[in-house]
Amino acid sequence: xxxxxxxxxxxxxxxxxxxxxxxxxxxxxxxxxxxxxxxxxxxxxxxxxxxxxxxxxxxxxxxxxxxxxxxxxxxxxxxxxxxxxxxxxxxxxxxxxxxxxxxxxxxxxxxxxxxxxxxxxxxxxxxxxxxxxxxxxxxxxxxxxxxxxxxxxxxxxxxxxxxxxxxxxxxxxxxxxxxxxxxxxxxxxxxxxxxxxxxxxxxxxxxxxxxxxxxxxxxxxxxxxxxxxxxxxxxxxxxxxxxxxxxxxxxxxxxxxxxxxx
Amino acid sequence: xxxxxxxxxxxxxxxxxxxxxxxxxxxxxxxxxxxxxxxxxxxxxxxxxxxxxxxxxxxxxxxxxxxxxxxxxxxxxxxxxxxxxxxxxxxxxxxxxxxxxxxxxxxxxxxxxxxxxxxxxxxxxxxxxxxxxxxxxxxxxxxxxxxxxxxxxxxxxxxxxxxxxxxxxxxxxxxxxxxxxxxxxxxxxxxxxxxxxxxxxxxxxxxxxxxxxxxxxxxxxxxxxxxxxxxxxxxxxxxxxxxxxxxxxxxxxxxxxxxxxxxxxxxxxxxxxxxxxxx
Numbered sequence: 444x445x446x447x448x449x450x451x452x453x454x455x456x457x458x459x460x461x462x463x464x465x466x467x468x469x470x471x472x473x474x475x476x477x478x479x480x481x482x483x484x485x486x487x488x489x490x491x492x493x494x495x496x497x498x499x500x501x502x503x504x505x506x507x508x509x510x511x512x513x514x515x516x517x518x519x520x521x522x523x524x525x526x527x528x529x530x531x532x533x534x535x536x537x538x539x540x541x542x543x544x545x546x547x548x549x550x551x552x553x554x555x556x557x558x559x560x561x562x563x564x565x566x567x568x569x570x571x572x573x574x575x576x577x578x579x580x581x582x583x584x585x586x587x588x589x590x591x592x593x594x595x596x597x598x599x600x601x602x603x604x605x606x607x608x609x610x611x612x613x614x615x616x617x618x619x620x621x622x623x624x625x626x627x628x629x630x631x632x633x634x635x636x637x638x639x640x641x642x643x644x645x646x647x648x649x650x651x652x653x654x655x656x657x658x659x660x661x662x663x664x665x666x667x668x669x670x671x672x673x674x675x676x677x678x679x680x681x682x683x684x685x686x687x688x689x690x691x692x693x694x695x696x697x698x699x700x701x702x703x704x705x
Numbered sequence: 706x707x708x709x710x711x712x713x714x715x716x717x718x719x720x721x722x723x724x725x726x727x728x729x730x731x732x733x734x735x736x737x738x739x740x741x742x743x744x745x746x747x748x749x750x751x752x753x754x755x756x757x758x759x760x761x762x763x764x765x766x767x768x769x770x771x772x773x774x775x776x777x778x779x780x781x782x783x784x785x786x787x788x789x790x791x792x793x794x795x796x797x798x799x800x801x802x803x804x805x806x807x808x809x810x811x812x813x814x815x816x817x818x819x820x821x822x823x824x825x826x827x828x829x830x831x832x833x834x835x836x837x838x839x840x841x842x843x844x845x846x847x848x849x850x851x852x853x854x855x856x857x858x859x860x861x862x863x864x865x866x867x868x869x870x871x872x873x874x875x876x877x878x879x880x881x882x883x884x885x886x887x888x889x890x891x892x893x894x895x896x897x898x899x900x901x902x903x904x905x906x907x908x909x910x911x912x913x914x915x916x917x918x919x920x921x922x923x924x925x926x927x928x929x930x931x932x933x934x935x936x937x938x939x940x941x942x943x944x945x946x947x948x949x950x951x952x953x954x955x956x957x958x959x960x961x962x963x964x965x966x967x968x969x970x971x972x973x974x975x976x977x978x979x980x981x982x983x984x
Contacts, residue, residue, distance in 0.1 A: 453863065453865050456865055456878075456885050457865055457866065457868055457887075460868065460887070461868040464868060464869075479868075524795035524796075525775035525776065525777060525795060525798075526794075526795045526798055527795070529774055529776075529798060577773045580776070590776060624773075624778065625778075627771070627776045627777065627778035628779070628780075669711060670714060670837055671808075671833065671835040672767055672769065672806060672808045672835050673835070674779065675767065675780050675782055675808065675835060676834075676835050680834070
């Protein structure tokens, strides 16, 4: 067991305010952040213990390994409290030191360097927790892995991370459910993902039609949450609401198909 | 859950003029200790229809708590008008939004409110379990769990070394939760040594903090009233000004000096002592 090291807030502020000056360093493969200051000015140890050094699978050939990494990372830091898990000092440190090789491949700044302002914004969003709102955590390269697993983790399932696999199967699902406020309520996100899983042939096999269905389901649930306190419904009640809407969606698709000229 | 006035498919007490003949109010209070955050609700409902449903158990009060900073969102159902909940201090941080509702706990097939707007006269509604029947005015609380609130004005500011080289002027950044003042590398080295000496702390405050605080007050006055700003320093500064009864002071320079408790006087006093000691 070893204690997790984080950056000091003064160092995080200095690093963040130097993104433009350091932009070319975000293209380097080696960990360069130690060149910018002394260890005592940069680092502090926490009381958070980790069983083994943190590492993530590196993306290969277009496979981002998001699901594998979210599960692996969440298991390694399962005991973080929400207050600890929203701390920019932790995520900035991991993105720049321990998990730098992963960040270089998964969130490669070189793709944006044609426009340096855009590249700087990309670095700020993916390597730093730019604001105190949840969206910043869900966009940070490492924090998003922990938080998506945390929100979809269901200890009552035989595989507690089964819904995490559904959530991260496409980026669209994450945006539709997690970035909306309702995705923070565990019964709602679990009910939504369980419904997608139970209807995977109609919803999770890819294609524009399925993506449009997921978007319409998320939109309907969000609108229904405007008149009903979804947080106090059971998962079964959530899936019932979605089942009725999916029937309506499929009926409207059939009507559209019939109306379409041959 | 951000609640705005909206059009519900049925009359909702507390929403616009849906039910002008009755009122629904929830007084909310928040307190904290090291372990927990406590939220107490005291609800008053003057609608006889809803009170009857609450009494019969076909409706219930709901306290809805949401914190964007820690992605916390939970609803607590209760039956008595006074209710208090506790939430772990590790679950909440910064802005916490609290709303109070009445929701149907059962399907109500023939829902009518005599006190409703005349547009609803004679209409009956099919209410589903979970549907909102009343809304109170929401409130946002701010929890500064890892932040020294304004016992000293310096706690909203942080002095850092600038990443830029050379003799450059100090440069404040107002974008984050704290105001960060960047000093050139050589100035920061001097500052680190000098701040340890009691005799020069006053002049240092005047030289570094006073002008930045004046600029911060300008920003506070220009951008908003402060309490709803997402940056902690803005909210903390607005609270400090209010708590000291200085809201009426319109000149930023005078206001900053009052907040810092006459820094020029203290700087001159300590400089005089230093001058006498060295002569």
